[in-house]
Amino acid sequence: MAISDLVQLQLGWLNAWIPSFALVLIQFLYMLLYKEGGKRAVDTSWHTAKDKRYATLSYIIQLVVLLISLFVPLQIGTPLFMAGSLLFAFALVGFMAAFHAYASTPKGEIVVRGVYRLSRNPMYFFYEVGALAICIAAASLLLLLATIFLILVMHGIILGEEQYCMTTYGEDYALYKARTPRYFLLK
Template sequence: MAIKPQIQLLGTATGAIFFAVFLWSALFPTRRLWPPQSYSGLTAAIVWLGDLVILGAALWLGISGWSDIGLSDWVRSGPGLAAFILGNLIIWPAMIRFGFSQNFGAKGELIKDGLYRYSRHPQYMAIIISAIGWALLSASNNVLPVLGGVVAAVIAAPFAEEPWLQETYGDQYTAYRRRTPRFIGLPKETVS
């Protein structure tokens, strides 16, 4: 029995659920699901489990379908590997800096320095860069729907989070939002 379709379905469906939660939360901020209305360990565990399902599916599908698209080695080992490494070099230190709770919905400090001077959501940008890198590096047809779901979800996530950030941090976030692009760019002035 082939397991690839089930893993692909599980990873893609999980990404679609994240996208739906972010879209719902963006459209109905007073009834948002993300960020959670109140943080709990259960909420964090559910989000972490979803992240692990997507990550596991993407890694397994990429490795098991390694190079079935037939991209040239220079594309895979050049831009693909570089994007995958760069994305991960941004994601993991940022996750460590925020800590487990804040990454999974708890209120914390509004960070405005480092990469957050150039993007209000550098972790999401890094996930997109890493997903593109993994798609190129693995060159696997089967991983593309999973990574497509990831990219759609992380593009939608800021629209769900920003009303909460505004509500939580008020004028501090307003000033930060005015200076710093949502996805990537140069700050309009130095963020203090």
């Protein structure tokens, strides 16, 4: 596969937009189904100026990734497509499990149930794995570069959220943080 194939852009129905928009749709569905959890998920009242910059940059990059995905064909029938699809299915299940655990936790409580027992940030983790899986299924270098940039920005958001949780939940969050890795096996 040549480098030019990895940056190929072509508007089409069977493009990377399908799984990309699925990740976004899941977020909206959970926010509709679990209104309190949805409100909590989008509450930015605690954001510092730095958190606001990361959030704004994240929204912009996510829109860019979605826009790029409209023009990136999935490599249907190839081993990369199969590998990406399997990884995406894994990420999708984990993403939904993380959203369910988050959305069903009462307001004012630390989310420690479900996959949150294994990771402090499973929603971000599975979203990012899903996004990387789409890059694999589409064999797109351009989409991969945008996704890597998004992952780096999301890490900044996570650091801000963890600071907020430390301030809000104090010792309880410190204990949770001490026993639970940020990204599953990665502290």
